[in-house]
Amino acid sequence: MLCRSMMAITELTVFAGVLLSVSGLQIASAQQLYSAPIIKAVTIRGNTSIDTVLIEQAVTRTKVNDPFVDHNISDDVKAIYNLGYFADVIATWQLLEDGGLVIIFEVVENPKIEDIVFTGTGELPVQDFISGMQSKQGEILNFNLLLDDLAGFQAWAFEQHGVDLRLVNLNISETGTIMIDAALTKIAQIVLQGNEKTKDHxxxxxxTFAPGDILDFHEISTSLHRLYMLGYFDDISYDAVRTEELGSAVVTISVQELKTGSADFGVGYNSKSGLFGFIDVFDDNLFGNGQRANVLFEIGRGTRSYRIGFYEPYLLSDGTSFGIEVYNEHDDVENKYEADNELVTGTQHVLGGSVSLGRRLGEFSRLNLSLRADSFKYSGDLNEYEKPF
Structure with a gap:
């Protein structure tokens, strides 16, 4: 703020012939002030901790032996204030006997920083950030450095910890305690796009996040990786947009689905069975419910088999999985036994199945327990040599 005790030169003529300086030290006639006074000296007052030289370096428009120009002094007041160390800056002047002026810049220093306190930051390790701030306890508060620190705080929270926050209030006490109130952005809604087959659930x-949780971009990245590992999607992306309601955002997840099912029909040949045919039908995302099912039927000369399997990844809500598979195989075989020393032919029948339970151990690992049982029977001449089990 600039305190004017002397107005523009053209305005001086309206006075009754005298002008009192703000200090009351000098009385000058209007005739003395009719021409622009010359600045004889520039003085800095009020600083106790900030070096006078630093303040003088900011004074670039007000110069000794130059005529008094009001806006030059205003510019220098702003320049001193912009140093960031002062709560207030004013300019006064004294009129000398020879008609010259002494320009006095008076400053009020900011308090020394006593403490820096962040609130509303959740579990963020704010002391780690405070230790790296330019604003230090025991030093004169500099508004410019503090503003840089606060801008860096938002970047630090996002880049180092993946959270989005806003600074909602800044309060500086007379004793130098800096109170910074922040608000972490919360998820208001989750929107899914592109999942034409896969059910939302x-x-x-x-x-690993839900509406009402803190918007944590690390959590979002982890969750998207889990989605990609399902094998249902070719591409996954997301967008987080703040809503009109302060402190909330809408997270939109967009997916491009892969083809997860197949039905194959064909013929093949091997040395054991010769020509054979098969039907293989499977879907890793059955009806979009995330379940896996498969049916395999194969037939050829001397062989016939089928397999049916089903897998439920979420038997329980905690991610306990369940799988079952049943199979039946019939194969013509020839065995030679020492007792008769001749080939014995027949058919081996295998009826079996397996059951599995799984549990997630971490984000990307599982523990699976499987139990398998087979029943063997024989027909033809083999029945006389092999016992069912």
């Missing part, structure tokens, strides 16, 4: 159960 199949995607949502893989996410």
């Amino acid at each position: 199949v995607i949502l159960r893989e996410l």
